[in-house]
Amino acid sequence: MTLLENAPARAVTGWPAPALRGEHLRLAYGRDAVVVHDATVDLRAGEVTVLAGPNGSGKSTLLRALARLHTPTAGTVALPDGDARALDARAFARRVTLLSQNRPVPGGVTVREVVEYGRHPHRPRWRGTDDDGPRAVAWAMGVTGVNEMADRPADELSGGELQRVWLASCLAQDTHVLLLDEPTNHLDLRYQVEVLDLVRDLAEEHGVAVGVVLHDLEQAARVADRLVLLHRGVVVGDGVPEEVLAAHTLTEVYGLPVEVSLDAHGHVRIHPVGRTRRPPRTAPGTPVR
Secondary structure, eight states: OOGGGGSOOOSOSSOOOEEEEEEEEEEEETTTEEEEEEEEEEEETTOEEEEEOSTTSSHHHHHHHHTTSSOOSEEEEEETTEEGGGSOHHHHHTTEEEEOSOOOOOOSOBHHHHHHGGGGGGSOTTOSOOTTHHHHHHHHHHHTTOGGGTTSBGGGSOHHHHHHHHHHHHHHTOOSEEEEESTTTTOOHHHHHHHHHHHHHHHHHHOOEEEEEOSOHHHHHHHOSEEEEEETTEEEEEEOHHHHOOHHHHHHHHTSOEEEEEOTTSOEEEEEOOTTOOOOSSOTTOOOO
16 A cells, blocks of 8 residues: 555656656676666656665666766667767757756856856857857846856855856756756755755746656655655666655665655655654644744
8 A cells, every 4th residue: 555545636647758768777886886777767858757765776876877977887878869879968968967966166257157157068169159048047047046146256155055056057058858966955945945846847837857866755755746766776666756655665775664644735754763753742733833
């Protein structure tokens, strides 16, 4: 039994054709250190696909393989018109962008200049600008809330501010596929919510295929149309979150007892049971002030 029986109905009744597909991917570091085994992942236009799992489960490596930054030892990465390897780097970057976990702190440039980096794949080789660049940069800065810091040196920003600036740079790239590796990392509660709202808007209003790595399973359940759960490099669940996030599955994957429930609003709640669990100080359902 899963939570699916009690969950609110979702709009998705069938999966559309993938905008980016990784098929039977085997990913390794060196000759013997295989970290992902025979994984198939489809990212579809207008939908958010979350990759989740414990540390070391292979989710970030899988995302990097979809971005062509980690070469598979077996399997393929394909766009709707064929093998992604057929495209040169600039052509691929006009269709797929990745926000990685470890971006450098750029020195000697402003926030606006960092965001403008995202337009590089669209610029003609012998001209420094592209016609659609100003619109794309202005939109990306607006939706990520970095307009007020446009002229600040990027190397003076906090970690959370810099995370939003790099996200703006990725959005300025204006691709149909967006890959995000833990985009809420370093962000406070407000900006975590705003980034995940933006992810939903990109899928629903702009038809972007979004693939995102998240550690927080409740955030994953709220934002995902589809959730891919990995354990020791193997896909152990692939479907709507209410179906994949079953208590017995999470208990096995994370190695401790996990309880799963739906709250009064139909949201998935994950309750890991640890030794330090304290009794509640208020009755169930009492608002916390």
